[in-house]
Amino acid sequence: MDTLVEEQISVAVSSSQSAIDRATTSSNQTGQNGTAQPTGILSASSLVSGTQVRGNGTILLMPRASEKNIATTVSSTTQAIAVPQPGGAVSIVHVSIPSGTQPMHVQSVIQPNQQSVIQAPGGTGLQSLGKNVILLNKGSVIHSAEGDGGVHPVQLITTAKGDGCDGDGITLALSTAEDESRKRREILARRPSYRKILNELSSTEPVVSLGTNVEVKEESGTGGDNIHESDTSTALASNTITVAGTQYHTAQVVPASAIQLATGSQDGTLQGLQTLTMTNAGTAATGTIVQYAQGQDGQQFLVPVTLSAADLQAYQIRTAGVTTSTGLPQGVVMTPASTIQNPQQLAEETSRRREHRLLKNREAAKECRRKKKEYIKCLENRVAVLENQNKALIEELKSLKELYCQKNE
DNA sequence: AGCCCTCCACGTCAGGGAAG
DNA sequence: CTTCCCTGACGTGGAGGGCT
Numbered sequence: 001m002d003t004l005v006e007e008q009i010s011v012a013v014s015s016s017q018s019a020i021d022r023a024t025t026s027s028n029q030t031g032q033n034g035t036a037q038p039t040g041i042l043s044a045s046s047l048v049s050g051t052q053v054r055g056n057g058t059i060l061l062m063p064r065a066s067e068k069n070i071a072t073t074v075s076s077t078t079q080a081i082a083v084p085q086p087g088g089a090v091s092i093v094h095v096s097i098p099s100g101t102q103p104m105h106v107q108s109v110i111q112p113n114q115q116s117v118i119q120a121p122g123g124t125g126l127q128s129l130g131k132n133v134i135l136l137n138k139g140s141v142i143h144s145a146e147g148d149g150g151v152h153p154v155q156l157i158t159t160a161k162g163d164g165c166d167g168d169g170i171t172l173a174l175s176t177a178e179d180e181s182r183k184r185r186e187i188l189a190r191r192p193s194y195r196k197i198l199n200e201l202s203s204t205e206p207v208v209s210l211g212t213n214v215e216v217k218e219e220s221g222t223g224g225d226n227i228h229e230s231d232t233s234t235a236l237a238s239n240t241i242t243v244a245g246t247q248y249h250t251a252q253v254v255p256a257s258a259i260q261l262a263t264g265s266q267d268g269t270l271q272g273l274q275t276l277t278m279t280n281a282g283t284a285a286t287g288t289i290v291q292y293a294q295g296q297d298g299q300q301f302l303v304p305v306t307l308s309a310a311d312l313q314a315y316q317i318r319t320a321g322v323t324t325s326t327g328l329p330q331g332v333v334m335t336p337a338s339t340i341q342n343p344q345q346l347a348e349e350t351s352r353r354r355e356h357r358l359l360k361n362r363e364a365a366k367e368c369r370r371k372k373k374e375y376i377k378c379l380e381n382r383v384a385v386l387e388n389q390n391k392a393l394i395e396e397l398k399s400l401k402e403l404y405c406q407k408n409e
Numbered sequence: 410a411g412c413c414c415t416c417c418a419c420g421t422c423a424g425g426g427a428a429g
Numbered sequence: 430c431t432t433c434c435c436t437g438a439c440g441t442g443g444a445g446g447g448c449t
Contacts, residue, residue: 358420358421361420361421361422362419362420362421365419365420365421366418366419366420369418369419
C-alpha cells in the first residue's frame with residue numbers, strides 16, 4: 001500500500017517574494033499561438049522563472065528550498081502552487097489561500113507522472129481556484145466546488161506535439177457554463193481508459209523494448225544455457241554459439257551477393273570451387289542466410305533462406321559435426337531456397353520460434369502486470385480524492401444549511 | 410513441526426485488435 | 430492475410446500467517 005504523506009501547508013501569497021513560484025495571468029492573455037484567449041486562461045508563457053513546463057504535460061512550479069510554511073501577502077492575481085514529492089510518495093496537500101476576505105482551501109492528491117486530482121471545495125468560487133492551483137500531469141482532473149455546491153470542472157487544454165505547437169504549451173481554461181454540467185458528469189463518471197492511461201504512463205517513462213539490438217539472456221535456472229548472440233546491427237559474421245554443450249554457428253549474412261562455395265574432398269584437399277549467385281530481392285533490412293546442418297543420416301544440407309530483420313536477430317544454425325579444412329562441411333547438398341527439408345532442422349526452427357515467442361510474451365506479461373498495478377494505484381488514489389471531495393461537499397452543504405436556517409430565523 | 414489457507418508473482422495459452 | 434502486441438484466464442510455486 002502507498003504511504004500517504006499528509007502535509008499541512010499554509011500559504012499566503014506574496015506578489016514577488018513568495019517561496020512558491022507564481023504564475024500570473026491577466027484577463028486578456030495572449031496565448032502561445034498569438035491569439036487572444038478568454039478570461040481565466042493560464043498559458044505556459046505566463047509562468048514565471050522556476051516554473052517547469054514539462055514535455056509530458058506537467059506544469060511543475062517548484063517551491064524554493066524546502067520551505068513549507070510560507071508567509072506572503074495577498075495578491076489579486078494568479079498564484080500557482082506546486083508541492084514536489086520526493087520518492088514518488090503520494091501526498092495529500094492542504095493549502096489555504098487567502099482570496100479576498102475568505103481563505104480558500106485546496107486539497108489534492110498528487111502523484112508524480114500519474115493522474116492527479118486537485119480539488120478546492122469551499123465557497124470562494126471557481127474564479128479564484130482557476131487562477132491559483134496549477135500542478136497537474138496529463139490526464140489530471142481539477143475540481144472546484146462552488147458556493148452553490150456545484151462542481152466546476154476545469155478544462156485542461158494541452159497542446160500536444162503534432163498539433164503545430166511546440167508541445168510544451170499548456171493552457172488551463174475555465175469551461176463555459178453550458179459545458180459544465182455535461183463535462184462534470186463526464187469527468188466524474190468517466191472510467192479512465194485502461195489503455196489510455198497506460199499509454200500516457202508509458203509516454204512519460206523510458207520504454208524498454210527489444211529493438212534491433214537484441215540481447216538474448218537465458219535465465220540461469222533454465223538449464224544453464226549460455227547463449228551469446230552477435231549484435232545484428234553490425235554485419236553478421238560467422239560466430240560460434242555454445243548451448244548446452246552443443247556448438248552452433250551463426251549464419252553468414254550475404255546481402256545480395258555471390259556466394260563462393262568451396263567443397264573439399266574427404267582428405268580436406270580442395271577439389272573444386274562452386275560459385276552460387278544468390279539474388280536478394282529484399283530490402284536492406286533483410287538478408288540471405290546460408291545455413292548448413294548435418295542430418296541424422298550424416299547427410300549435410302546447405303539451405304539459403306531469406307530472412308527479415310527480425311528473424312536475423314536471433315538466427316542461428318546448427319553446424320555439421322565435421323568440417324573440412326576449408327571450413328565448410330563435407331558432402332554439401334543444396335536444397336531449394338526457403339525449403340527446409342531436414343526434419344531436425346525444421347524442429348529446431350520451430351523450437352527457436354517458440355522460444356522467441358515465449359520470451360516476448362513473458363516480457364509482455366510482466367509489463368502488463370506492472371501497468372495494471374499502476375492503474376489500480378491510480379484508481380485507488382482517485383477513490384481517495386473523491387471520497388475527500390465528497391466529505392468536503394457534505395460539510396459545505398451542512399454549513400450552508402446552517403447559514404440558511406440562521407437567516408430565516 | 411506439520412498442515413492448510415491466502416496472497417502474490419510468474420509463465421503460458423488463447424483470443425482479440427492493430428499494424429503492415 | 431500475417432505478424433505482433435496486449436490482456437484475461439489458468440495453473441504453479443513460494444512466502445507468510447493461523448491453527449492444531
